Amino acid sequence: MLLRRLGEMVFVMAGISVLVFLIFFATPGADPAARIAGRNASPDVLAAVRHDFGFDQPLWVQYLLLMKRLFVTGDLTSFVNRGQKVIPSILQAVPVTLSLLIGAAVLWVAVSVAIGVTAALTRGTIVDRALMILGLVGVSMPVFWVGEVANLITQSRYHDSWFFSWVPALGYVPLTQDPVGWFKALVIPWVTLAILYIGLYGRVLRASLIEAYHEDFIRTARAKGLGEGRVLVRHALRTSLVTFVSLFGLDFGALVGGGTLLTEIVFGLQGVGFLTFNALQNLDLPVIMATVMYASFFVVASNAVVDLLYAALDPRVRLARA
Amino acid sequence: MPEAADEPLLRVEDLCVSFRSERGLLRAVDRLSFTVAPGEILAVVGESGSGKSLTSLAVMGLIDDPNAVLTGSIRYRGRELVGLPRRELRKVRGDEIAMIFQDPMSAMTPVYTIGWQIAEQVQAHSRLTRRQARARAVDLLGEMGMPNPAIQVDRYPHQLSGGMRQRAMIAMALSCNPSLLIADEPTTALDVTVQAQILRLVEQLRRDHGSSIVFITHDMGVVAEIADRVMVMYAGKVVERGPKPDLFATPGHPYTVGLLDSIPPMAGAKPRRLPAIPGAPPSPADRPDGCPFGPRCAHRHDSCRVDPPLYRRGRQDVSCTLVPEGADA
Ligand SMILES: Nc1ncnc2c1ncn2[C@@H]1O[C@H](COP(=O)(O)OP(=O)(O)OP(=O)(O)O)[C@@H](O)[C@H]1O
Ligand SMILES: [Mg+2]
Numbered sequence: 001m002l003l004r005r006l007g008e009m010v011f012v013m014a015g016i017s018v019l020v021f022l023i024f025f026a027t028p029g030a031d032p033a034a035r036i037a038g039r040n041a042s043p044d045v046l047a048a049v050r051h052d053f054g055f056d057q058p059l060w061v062q063y064l065l066l067m068k069r070l071f072v073t074g075d076l077t078s079f080v081n082r083g084q085k086v087i088p089s090i091l092q093a094v095p096v097t098l099s100l101l102i103g104a105a106v107l108w109v110a111v112s113v114a115i116g117v118t119a120a121l122t123r124g125t126i127v128d129r130a131l132m133i134l135g136l137v138g139v140s141m142p143v144f145w146v147g148e149v150a151n152l153i154t155q156s157r158y159h160d161s162w163f164f165s166w167v168p169a170l171g172y173v174p175l176t177q178d179p180v181g182w183f184k185a186l187v188i189p190w191v192t193l194a195i196l197y198i199g200l201y202g203r204v205l206r207a208s209l210i211e212a213y214h215e216d217f218i219r220t221a222r223a224k225g226l227g228e229g230r231v232l233v234r235h236a237l238r239t240s241l242v243t244f245v246s247l248f249g250l251d252f253g254a255l256v257g258g259g260t261l262l263t264e265i266v267f268g269l270q271g272v273g274f275l276t277f278n279a280l281q282n283l284d285l286p287v288i289m290a291t292v293m294y295a296s297f298f299v300v301a302s303n304a305v306v307d308l309l310y311a312a313l314d315p316r317v318r319l320a321r322a
Numbered sequence: 323m324p325e326a327a328d329e330p331l332l333r334v335e336d337l338c339v340s341f342r343s344e345r346g347l348l349r350a351v352d353r354l355s356f357t358v359a360p361g362e363i364l365a366v367v368g369e370s371g372s373g374k375s376l377t378s379l380a381v382m383g384l385i386d387d388p389n390a391v392l393t394g395s396i397r398y399r400g401r402e403l404v405g406l407p408r409r410e411l412r413k414v415r416g417d418e419i420a421m422i423f424q425d426p427m428s429a430m431t432p433v434y435t436i437g438w439q440i441a442e443q444v445q446a447h448s449r450l451t452r453r454q455a456r457a458r459a460v461d462l463l464g465e466m467g468m469p470n471p472a473i474q475v476d477r478y479p480h481q482l483s484g485g486m487r488q489r490a491m492i493a494m495a496l497s498c499n500p501s502l503l504i505a506d507e508p509t510t511a512l513d514v515t516v517q518a519q520i521l522r523l524v525e526q527l528r529r530d531h532g533s534s535i536v537f538i539t540h541d542m543g544v545v546a547e548i549a550d551r552v553m554v555m556y557a558g559k560v561v562e563r564g565p566k567p568d569l570f571a572t573p574g575h576p577y578t579v580g581l582l583d584s585i586p587p588m589a590g591a592k593p594r595r596l597p598a599i600p601g602a603p604p605s606p607a608d609r610p611d612g613c614p615f616g617p618r619c620a621h622r623h624d625s626c627r628v629d630p631p632l633y634r635r636g637r638q639d640v641s642c643t644l645v646p647e648g649a650d651a
Contacts, residue, residue: 216428225416
């Protein structure tokens with residue numbers, strides 16, 4: 001079972017790598033040599049660049065070379081910043097992305113559970129409606145816009161007011177160097193990234209809690225003489241968890257893979273998303289390839305984790321498989 | 323009247339359950355009164371929609387529809403349950419009054435083992451530890467005739483057969499030795515042999531613990547087997563009630579007669595089709611004026627335009643205008 005999963009993962013990632021390679025190298029008009037050589041390069045220079053980077057070889061050779069240097073020798077270097085090794089620069093970017101993401105995830109899970117539960121328990125009242133409208137607003141506000149507004153307020157407009165004077169300049173501070181600085185630098189990015197998911201998860205949880213409350217087993221739980229708190233946590237919330245957790249796993253995987261791009265750019269955090277963005281702008285194929293492989297690894301891996309969690313949370317799934 | 327001689331365990335008076343809707347207040351249970359004596363099995367019968375489940379949920383305080391309006395009085399051991407604060411009600415529920423539901427599959431939380439769910443109820447009403455509660459669950463499952471209870475206790479509801487699930491459900495309901503058990507069609511979803519076993523279990527409960535049982539069903543055959551007294555409901559009302567032998571020997575209401583005719587004979591050639599009462603019961607939204615059974619009744623006449631009260635006939639109460647003329651008025 002685990003082996004089959006692993007095989008699947010390798011297969012999916014290989015497929016993605018071929019696809020990405022074809023998109024950036026074999027699409028007509030996408031001439032990486034021209035990009036690298038610069039706008040006004042002479043034909044001679046162009047030919048030299050082409051030869052240097054191996055663009056004059058057959059496509060499949062290029063592909064295999066790339067894969068070999070990415071996975072086997074690990075010495076793949078950027079096309080644009082020659083000498084910049086791709087793998088170390090990704091490894092450097094990962095802690096930034098993880099710091100951003102984990103903080104935001106803690107925030108969005110805690111707040112969305114609070115919102116979902118409150119709304120479900122006050123269903124139909126003003127409180128419920130207000131929370132759901134708020135959630136909708138959160139879902140529909142673009143991340144980069146929220147980020148820019150936050151920056152405008154805390155970095156320039158009101159930076160000198162007592163309220164925001166603690167906000168440091170944009171950029172990442174490593175946790176190991178300065179934990180307090182790390183926290184200060186990330187609070188606003190966390191909130192910015194979390195807003196969308198708070199809205200989304202709050203609404204989803206409310207819906208599945210309301211559904212759970214219509215189930216017969218809730219009536220049984222009450223008939224047993226359990227308190228409302230226990231009915232909520234052990235029965236309604238516990239059975240709603242399956243949806244919530246699988247959603248979380250998939251979103252988390254996608255975000256680790258580079259989905260935090262917009263937030264990273266707005267706040268100048270040099271994470272994986274930032275790296276991907278720069279590489280895409282420069283058509284820096286080795287970096288694109290590496291980040292895409294990294295991202296697809298996390299997406300595929302989180303899918304696998306979600307499946308396992310699913311089985312752990314729902315005995316019906318677990319036993320059907322055994 | 324031996325059954326009403328001393329204080330009943332449960333006394334329901336003028337219970338009304340209505341729902342607010344666009345068409346005004348719809349009355350699903352209409353001025354219902356009945357009593358349950360200690361150690362008695364009361365069968366409640368009636369077609370679908372007659373308000374049987376609502377009545378039992380009302381007794382448990384489990385009607386949670388925000389549009390529901392409940393009036394009347396429900397006294398358990400002389401104590402009024404209507405309007406009781408939630409905390410107080412919770413102590414009664416599951417401990418003094420327990421309930422079994424029709425579909426044990428959906429009535430049990432799918433993510434916990436049956437042992438866990440039984441232990442949860444035990445612990446809600448006692449100071450037993452987790453281990454003791456679990457041991458109690460094993461004992462109970464054994465008492466319910468479940469083979470290998472020590473193994474079954476760790477199974478999930480979906481892993482059991484329908485009959486075993488219902489046993490687990492009953493074990494859970496009995497875990498705190500309730501004085502009153504309400505069983506809402508506990509055998510409807512089961513096949514006939516399992517149904518017979520469950521009925522025996524219910525009788526055993528009454529014998530061993532002296533519990534009272536309200537047994538809801540729409541199967542007159544089941545009523546014939548286990549009931550002491552019978553209450554026949556139609557469109558949210560009592561149309562007839564009385565001790566089982568009397569009611570079966572001399573049914574007073576045409577509806578009761580119709581229900582009794584629909585029991586398949588125990589022996590002899592089975593008729594091709596059982597006679598059924600033509601038509602369907604009215605929904606709370608379009609109940610006729612006068613006798614609610616009127617539109618389906620073969621004996622309908624002018625006086626049926628007024629809803630008949632319950633007339634006393636021997637040990638039975640019948641809500642039909644035929645009774646005063648026909649019987650010992
Ligand atoms: N939440 C509700 N809102 C509106 N009407 C309801 C609600 N619950 C029940 N009713 C109505 O009350 C009536 C009685 O329902 P109840 O479930 O008590 O019937 P029942 O006798 O148990 O039937 P069955 O044999 O199908 O279980 C039905 O006509 C139903 O439509
Ligand atoms: Mg019912």
